[in-house]
Amino acid sequence: MGSRARGKSKMRSLSELRSLIDDPETDDELRSLAIEDLNSSDRTLPAISDTLKNSLVPRHPFADLPCLLEIRPGAGGDEAGLFAFELLRMYIAFCTRRGLRSNVIKLDVQDGPSEDRLSEAVVEIDADGAYDLLRTESGVHRVQRVPATETKGRTHTSAVSVMVLPSFPEAGAGMDSALNFDDPNSDYYVDPQEVRTEKMRASGAGGQHVNKTESAIRLTHVPTGIVVSMQDSRSQHANRKKAWQVLRAKLAEARQEAREQELVELRRGVLGGVARMGRGDKIRTYNYGQSRCTDHRSGITVHNLDNVLDGGESLETVMDSVRTWLADREIAAISAEDSTVAVGE
Numbered sequence: 001m002g003s004r005a006r007g008k009s010k011m012r013s014l015s016e017l018r019s020l021i022d023d024p025e026t027d028d029e030l031r032s033l034a035i036e037d038l039n040s041s042d043r044t045l046p047a048i049s050d051t052l053k054n055s056l057v058p059r060h061p062f063a064d065l066p067c068l069l070e071i072r073p074g075a076g077g078d079e080a081g082l083f084a085f086e087l088l089r090m091y092i093a094f095c096t097r098r099g100l101r102s103n104v105i106k107l108d109v110q111d112g113p114s115e116d117r118l119s120e121a122v123v124e125i126d127a128d129g130a131y132d133l134l135r136t137e138s139g140v141h142r143v144q145r146v147p148a149t150e151t152k153g154r155t156h157t158s159a160v161s162v163m164v165l166p167s168f169p170e171a172g173a174g175m176d177s178a179l180n181f182d183d184p185n186s187d188y189y190v191d192p193q194e195v196r197t198e199k200m201r202a203s204g205a206g207g208q209h210v211n212k213t214e215s216a217i218r219l220t221h222v223p224t225g226i227v228v229s230m231q232d233s234r235s236q237h238a239n240r241k242k243a244w245q246v247l248r249a250k251l252a253e254a255r256q257e258a259r260e261q262e263l264v265e266l267r268r269g270v271l272g273g274v275a276r277m278g279r280g281d282k283i284r285t286y287n288y289g290q291s292r293c294t295d296h297r298s299g300i301t302v303h304n305l306d307n308v309l310d311g312g313e314s315l316e317t318v319m320d321s322v323r324t325w326l327a328d329r330e331i332a333a334i335s336a337e338d339s340t341v342a343v344g345e
Contacts, residue, residue, distance in 0.1 A: 058330070061256065062166035063132035068105075068249050069123040069164055074140065076158025081110050081117030083143040083286075084160045086309060088121050091137075093311030100127040105242050106232050122246060124167060131166050136297075136322040138164045139283030146289070155289060159282070165249035166256075188252045195247070196220040197240075202231040217243045226250050284318070293318060298325035 020026050020034045071088050073080035088104075095102040106122035109115045125134065141160045146153055168188070183189055200216040216231035217239040228250065230243040285294045291305040293314070298321035307314040 060132060060135070062135075062252070064128055065131045065169075066124070066126045066128065066167040067131040067134055067164050068167050068246060069125060069134065069137070069162065070246075071118065071121045071123075072161045072163075073118060074159035074161050076143075076156065078110075078117055078149075079143070079145075079147050079156055080158040080160055081119065083141075083158055084118035084121070085116050087141060087160055087162065088118060088123070090309050090311050090315065091123060091134075094315055095123075095125055095127075095311070097311055098133075100125055100130060102126070106230060106246075124245075126167070131164065133319075135164045136319065136326060137162050139281050142282055142285045144285060144287045144289070163253075165246070165253045167245065168248055168252065187255060188248070190221070190248055190251055194222050196222055199236065200229075200231075215239055219243045219247050221247060221251060224251065224254065226254070295322055298322045 021031055026034070069091055071084050071091075073084040076083070092102055092104075094100075103124045103126065104121060105124050106120065108119040108121070110117040110119045139162060141162055143158050143160070144155055147156050150156065184191075196219070198218040198220070199214045200218060201214050202216045215234055215236045216229065217236060218227065218229040220227050226247065228243045228247045230239040230246070233239050233242070283296055285292075285296070286305060286308070287294070288305065290303070292301060292303050293305055293308045294301045295318050298318075300318055300321040302308065302314045302317060304312075304314040308318065309315075
């Protein structure tokens with residue numbers, strides 16, 4: 001029996017117990033036993049509800065994959081770069097606490113006296129299921145705080161963009177053909193003929209290596225205009241491999257988003273015009289003055305910002321609330337569709 005069937009069976013049992021208790025013809029001893037069973041079952045009801053909910057929600061096609069986490073500062077100048085670095089530390093700390101292998105494969109910092117202002121970072125989280133765990137982190141993260149350089153104590157608002165991308169395994173035997181980017185029949189196939197490769201000299205710190213070695217790689221997917229550059233390694237081969245990994249991830253995510261948007265358009269009439277939140281939407285606010293973190297999707301607020309930024313349990317509480325919110329929306333959409341079909345029959 002699957003988890004969905006077990007969940008429904010348990011719900012029916014609870015309904016039968018309540019009917020037995022409410023039935024005036026039930027004798028006292030049987031009613032007492034039914035109440036005892038119901039009280040015991042009520043303690044496990046949240047877990048049963050979660051199991052049933054998870055069984056109803058379609059599994060994301062990338063759910064079991066590792067992921068790439070891309071972090072870029074948005075509006076806010078130096079403050080955005082500083083906060084982007086703090087988010088990078090937050091996610092690395094979260095991965096460490098959860099026992100997930102993480103590796104920074106790209107780290108670009110802004111020009112200046114210090115190297116704590118991020119320009120762009122890409123983190124590889126090499127653990128099965130990492131995409132499903134972190135995919136709800138995609139979007140715009142907003143920070144509200146008084147910068148160290150602010151002499152009048154005014155609160156500034158800055159923004160950082162986070163994108164979670166699927167990290168595909170190396171193609172090979174036993175791999176799901178639907179996710180094989182080397183298979184022309186796969187939805188996620190990338191035609192090498194459509195990718196322009198440019199070799200460049202690395203920029204930034206690096207001494208003689210910067211001046212004499214064309215190790216940096218830039219890939220451009222001509223049909224979409226998506227560009228990926230990589231220069232973190234002294235090896236051109238290593239930079240090329242990482243650049244292709246990121247390019248495939250971005251193209252796969254873009255194609256999946258297009259499919260999800262098509263589904264949203266089909267559901268729009270059923271759901272009263274509610275659209276999905278995209279990666280360009282403001283999803284979360286970190287307010288330093290109030291030690292507050294608020295997620296604008298689930299509506300949850302936690303007042304332990306230090307623990308959130310340390311990748312602690314407070315961050316996990318926020319992330320869990322968003323996954324619950326997302327599952328509830330999916331179930332509402334499925335229920336609305338089922339009701340519409342039933343009415344039309």
